[in-house]
Amino acid sequence: MIFRFFFWVLDLFYRRTLLGGKVPPSGPLVIVANHPNGLVDPIVVACVAERQVKILGKEPVFRMPILGWMAKLAGAIPVYRSQDGHDTDLNRGVFDAVHAELAQGEAIVLFPEGISHNEPGLQKLKTGAARMALGAEALAGIPLGTKVIPIGIVYRNKARFRSNLAVEIGDPVDVAPFVDVWNQNSKEGAIALTKEIDSALRKVMLDLERWEDFPLLELATKILDDEDEHRVTHLRNLAIQGKETFEKDPEQLLKLKGRLSRFDAHLKRLGLSVEQLDASCSPPRMAWFTIQNIVSALLGLPLAALGLLYWLPPTLLIMLAVKLGKPEEDIVATVKVLGASLFFPIWMACSVWISQHYLPTSTFGLPEYLFAFSLLGFSGIFGSYFLRQRKEAWEEFMVLVRLLSMKRLRSYLTNERDSLRKVLRGGLDS
Incomplete structure (x- = not known):
């Protein structure tokens, strides 16, 4: 139940695209993913898994107000890290819990980089995922069929509302071929499987050396x-x-x-932009473009204004939380998503209370509230889209104006684009 609520919030905040295959619906799995976005990443993985999962998370989260309660309610398993001041020997209980889950055919989720970060590429992996998978197979005495499922997470602009999120599920990594090596030398077995996991993750994510x-x-x-x-x-x-x-x-x-x-x-x-080099900028085209956007703006403004004004108070509270909290860049989206999960329902409850106390009691019943909040929810999303479209329309209009007076330069840039396209399509051999 708690996951379903956050899945809804996730798909409200991001425009999610699922790529690749699917997570197997049964059997023991160790699901691994890159970790660029704090507490949002576990929600993403749990959402695309489409089966019950147990998430491993750093122990301090379990002591946080509200978050700790939700983590325990979701059945998450705490991991004790040295950077949090813990004795890592405490993780023996964690391994026992994971081995028991895998032996029962369950799926666990962890992030083998060990930290959330804002780096452009995959960081060095810890061997924990490999040791958990191989340890479960060795302890069972019979083949469990444990597989490691790599999931790549790529955000277009992770802190921005309604930005794009791509999630790619890679091919399963079979643990069985590494069990014999593990039985002979557990360290070498874990390192070998970790290398395979590293390679599998790089195939489903955007792995760069520099943001530049x-x-x-x-x-x-x-x-x-x-x-x-x-x-x-x-x-x-x-x-x-x-x-x-x-x-x-x-x-x-x-x-x-x-x-x-x-x-x-x-x-x-x-x-x-590259796309605008081919734009038609004749006077009739500009006139039609202007008319279309004026009509769209006039028709959409009332609904957009309703949504933007109604949701402004909780939005300002979220912005204030980000400003006062000053989170690291990879945690900003976590603050926003959790803030939306908290402030938006509170604001809706306040709206119900106000309507009950300051409007005639016969005005609103359950059907009216459902209709009102459906309309307000849609208008809020539409308002965000409306502002983005109006901004893009103005920018495109200014581009069309500039293109009218730069025919020679436009021709040069178009030729250079076509030349670069040939080089890129030729495999960089030109």
Whole structure:
């Protein structure tokens, strides 16, 4: 029940896309994922697993007000970390609990990096996931069929409401081939399986060495304009392609990055995007574009205003919590999601109380409240969309105005884009 509520909040906050396969519906599983977004990541994994899971979390969470209660209610298992001031020998009980769960065919979730972070790539993995999986197989005495399921989590802008979230479920890693090595030397067995887990995770996430590479990778995906692949898959494939090219011919890759950087600088200086180079900017097109957006703004404004004004008080409280709490970048979304889970229901309850005390008692019954909150919920989401669309429409209008007066420069940039597209499609061999 507690998970279902947070699944709803998650899909309200993010626009989630599921890629890859599916988590097996039965059998013992160790589900592992990268960890870029604090307490939001466990909710994401539990949501896409579509089966009951037991989540391993750092012990301090279990002592936090409300969060600790929810973690215990969800059946989470505390992990004792040295950086939290704990004796790691306490984790013997954790391993026993995990082994028991796996022996019963259950699924556990953990984040083998050991920390939530804001780094561009996968951090060095701890061996805990491998030791838990192999330990369960060894203790059972018979093959359990334990598998490790890698899940990659990629946020477009993790702290922004209604931003994109891509979750990719990778191919299962079979634990059985590593059991013999574990029985002979547990350390070597754990290291070998951890390497396999590391490789599996990198195949389903965006694994970069530097954040500075991300804008150029994103620019390259827009230049290629391949609609057959999801954006995250495309970014990952380009990143892998870039690493392979760097190993073969680093000078060639640096030359390409230089061209992309110069092309990007031209676009930014003119306030253009790659897609807008092909935009039609004739006077009739601009007139029709203007009429369309004025009509859309006039029609949508009442509903957008209703939603934005009604949800403004709890939104301001969440913003205040972020400002006063000053969380690390990888925890901002956690504060926002948990704040929304707390402040929005309280605000709705206050609305009911106000309506009961200050409106005629016969005005609102259960059907009226359900209709009102459905309308207000929809109008809040629509209000966010409305503001984003109006901002994008204004920016596009200004682009069309600029394009009218820069035909030669536009032609040059279009030719450069097409040339870069040929290079990128040729496997960086040009």
